C-alpha cells in the first residue's frame with residue numbers, strides 16, 4: 001500500500017473528549033472516528049486491526065469445535081418475553097417498533113435468539129453438544145458511554161453459545177472455551193489474567209473473565225502471591241479478620257458535633273477506623289437496607305446484590321435516609337435502625353466499637369453485636385484488599401491490580417433452556433432441558449485494550465499479530481529517484497514474501513513521515529536515507545526499540561524475517 005493512496009487521516013492534536021490513551025491514539029492515528037456518542041467508525045487502518053483480531057478469534061473458536069452463524073441484530077419482543085428479560089433491562093436496551101407497531105430491540109446479546117433457533121432444530125441427544133458462535137455488532141444504550149471503544153453503545157462482540165445434554169457436558173464445553181480463550185489472548189500477544197468473576201443478572205453462578213492488564217482498566221482484580229487464585233474484586237471471597245474478644249462495656253451515646261466521616265471520628269474520639277463500624281444504606285429492588293462493614297473496609301455492592309438476590313441495587317440518596325432514619329450520612333448505625341441490617345463477617349467478632357447513633361452530631365461507643373442490635377445475617381459483604389489472606393490456599397497474600405475485561409465466559413445451566421423450553425429427547429426417550437454456556441469476547445474493546453497496554457509517548461506499539469501493516473518503508477525524500485527506486489524494489493520483494501507493507505511515498509518532510517510511522521505503530525520501519533545508501537545500506541528500526549541498525553540492502557529480507565518471526 002502506498003501511503004499516498006492510504007486513507008489514514010492522522011491528527012497532531014488529541015480529541016478534546018479523549019480520557020484514555022487508546023481513545024487519544026486511535027483517533028490521532030486515523031484509525032477510528034466518532035459518529036455519535038459511543039458509536040464509532042473504523043477507518044481502513046483501524047478495520048485491518050479489527051479483522052485481524054476477528055480472524056484469530058474465529059480460528060480458535062473453529063479449532064475448539066465452534067460453528068459460525070449469523071444472527072439478526074433486530075430481535076422480536078416475544079423472545080425476550082419468553083426469557084422474562086424484556087422488562088428487566090430498562091433504558092439500556094435499544095427498543096424500536098416496526099411499521100405495524102410491533103416491538104423489537106437491537107440485540108444487546110443473543111441468548112434468546114440462539115436458544116429459540118436450537119429449540120426448534122435440535123430434538124435428540126444425538127445432535128448435542130453444539131457450539132454456535134457469531135461475530136456481530138451489539139447494542140447497549142450505556143448511560144455514560146466513554147473511553148472510546150472501551151465502553152461504546154455499538155460494539156463488536158464474538159459470542160458463542162454451547163448446548164449440552166448435562167452438566168458434565170457443559171464442563172467439557174466450558175473447558176474447551178477456557179483453553180481456546182487462553183490461546184486467543186496468547187496469540188494476540190497481550191498480557192492477561194483469567195479471574196473468577198460475578199455472573200450478574202445473566203444467570204448461573206460460575207463465570208471467568210479474561211482481563212487485559214492495564215493500569216487504566218475499569219476492572220480491579222486480586223490474585224494470590226502463592227497460588228493460582230485470582231478473582232475480580234466483585235467476586236473475590238474474603239477471609240474475615242477476627243477481632244480479639246473483649247468484655248462488653250456499657251453502650252454510651254457521645255456528642256460528636258459535625259463529625260461525619262470515619263476519619264473525623266478517628267481524630268475526634270482518638271479511635272482507629274478498625275474499631276469503628278461503617279453503615280451504608282442501599283436501595284435493593286426498591287427496599288432500603290443497611291449494610292455494615294468494619295470502618296476501614298469498602299462494601300462490595302455486587303456481594304450485597306447477590307446475597308439479597310436483588311435485580312437492582314444502588315446507594316440510597318441522603319434525603320431518603322433522612323426520611324427513614326431522621327439522620328444523615330455519617331451519623332448512621334445499627335442500634336435502633338428502621339430497616340433490615342446485613343453485616344459483614346468481620347463485624348461479628350468486633351466488641352465495643354463506635355458507630356453513628358442515628359442522630360446528627362451523635363455517635364455510640366461500646367457497641368456490641370447481639371446485645372445492642374441483631375442483624376438479619378453476618379456474611380461476606382466487603383471488598384477484598386491487597387494483603388488479605390488468600391481464600392483459596394489460606395497461605396498466600398492477595399495482590400491487587402487493574403485491567404480491562406475483554407472476555408467473559410459463563411456456565412448458564414438451564415436458565416434459558418428452562419424459560420424457553422429448549423429440550424431434547426435423551427437416549428431413553430426422556431425429554432430433558434439442554435444445559436447451556438455462553439462465551440463473549442469484546443472485539444472492538446480488545447483493540448483499545450491492546451493500545452492501553454502497548455504504547456509510548458510517540459504512539460501505538462501494535463503486538464505483531466494485530467498490527468495493521470507489518471513493515472513501513474520510509475524514503476527520506478520521495479523526490480529522490482534512487483531512494484524511491486530502492487524503496488519500491490524492497491517493497492515488491494517484501495510483499496512477494498507475504499508481508500503487509502506500506503511505502504511512504506508522500507511528498508512530506510521526513511519528520512512527518514517518522515511521526516506518522518510511530519503514531520500508527522507499524523512494527524518495522526525501513527528508512528532509506530542518502531548517508532547509508534552510499535554504503536549500500538538502509539536503516540531498520542523496531543517500533544518497540546529506540547536503536548536503529550544499518551543493514552545491507554541485500555540482507556533486508558533476512559533481517560525482517562528474524563524480527564517478525566512469530567515464535
Ligand code: 9G3
Pocket residue numbers: 089092093094108109110111140141158159160202408438439440441
Ligand atoms: C441486555 C442489555 C444489556 C446486557 C444484557 C442484556 C450484559 C446481558 C450479559 C451478557 C452475557 C453474555 C453472551 C456473550 C457473552 C456475555 N448486558 N448482558 O445479558 F438486554 Cl440491555 O451479555 N452474553
